[in-house]
Amino acid sequence: MDSMLYGTPPLEAVDEAVLGEIEEMRRDLKYRLAEPHRWDGQLRRQLQARAIQGSNSIEGYRASVEDIESIMAGEDPLETSGAVAREISGCQQALTYIQVLSRAPVFAFDAGLLHALNFMMIGHHHDKTPGAVRPGGIYVRNSATGEVVYEGPDAERVPELMAELVGWLNEGDLEAPSYVRAAMAHFNLVSIHPWRDGNGRMSRALQTLVLGRDRITTPEFSSIEEWLGQDRNTYDYYDALAGAQRRHWSPHGDTLHWVRFCLRAHHLQAQRVGRRLSEAGEVWMLLEKQVDADGLNARTVSALYEVFVNRRLRRSRYQLDESLSQGQAARDLRDLAAKGWLTPYGETKGRFYAPGARMRAIKEDFAQRVVPLRDPYR
Known part of the structure; x- marks a missing residue:
């Protein structure tokens, strides 16, 4: 048939x-x-x-x-x-x-x-x-x-x-x-x-x-x-x-x-x-060094990585990723904001954290390095 x-x-x-x-x-x-x-x-x-x-x-x-x-x-x-x-x-x-x-x-x-x-x-x-x-x-x-x-x-x-x-x-x-x-x-x-x-x-x-x-x-x-x-x-x-x-x-x-x-x-x-995977490793290790130099807990790297790839982070997301209590997560994010890594916006349920001046500098540096993708049929 x-x-x-x-x-x-x-x-x-x-x-x-x-x-x-x-x-x-x-x-x-x-x-x-x-x-x-x-x-x-x-x-x-x-x-x-x-x-x-x-x-x-x-x-x-x-x-x-x-x-x-x-x-x-x-x-x-x-x-x-x-x-x-x-x-x-x-x-x-x-x-x-x-x-x-x-x-x-x-x-x-x-x-x-x-x-x-x-x-x-x-x-x-x-x-x-x-x-x-x-x-x-x-x-x-x-x-x-x-x-x-x-x-x-x-x-x-x-x-x-x-x-x-x-x-x-x-x-x-x-x-x-x-x-x-x-x-x-x-x-x-x-x-x-x-x-x-x-x-x-x-x-x-x-x-x-x-x-x-x-x-x-x-x-x-x-x-x-x-x-x-x-x-x-x-x-x-x-x-x-x-x-x-x-x-x-x-x-x-x-x-x-x-x-x-x-x-x-x-x-x-x-x-x-492939580029994102390479970048993830490079960014994570860079952030680990910075967090260590600032005397912050190593787990806060996951919060910083999230605002590196996205526009914002909510406390609940970080709390879930690192299996923390609400209080621990809130303290970590407050410390990151105090060190210039994050900027808080909004109140209570609507509160979120955007990149602070130090994170913006890292994001801008990586954005300038992006090489255009290669069209395989050209």
């Missing part, structure tokens, strides 16, 4: 070269992560928060990394609305489950799992039949012009298309590189558009799960959701989808341009993650 899905394209020499470089960066990353460091937990949390931020911002749900980290910890965010916080929470629940599934010793893809992940993401939208196949046709519109840019397959075809996609996820193109299979899983699911809502977030999450199952690296280190959610990249993402979809379900188009778009995103995100 002929496949009803979009086919995996053969790669050209240039793609094989890019793929080789991505795999080399991932191997290096895996090797570096094998040795535990004090900053690993915070780096993993930030990467997950940035992936959630990226995937939701594509859908118009915007929140700061700091607020997303608060939501992930079960706290109320400082700035994000309740409606957006629910979207973030749903996305986090699904991505956390994907982290579990990536390590599960017994696993197979099935339609029930995909529907369940969709329910986790958008279960708070009762009017959108979360976790169930859409009842009718679906049209994707350009939010600026209202023009229909893509029409999904008829609703009655969705169950058999999902069944074929699940079969392919378990058995299809197993000799193809993981990055290519993950890109095609993303593309086929978003093109089937099986649900009334959450299709984009689900397709990006499925791409991450395929890579997670292939043990490329843990999901937070292999996801390209952060990359896709950034400004110009989001427009390029929509253009890459539209170029291969050709406005309606027509699964015999050329998908090489789409796969190349994903390989390029993986390469650029891997460069960025």
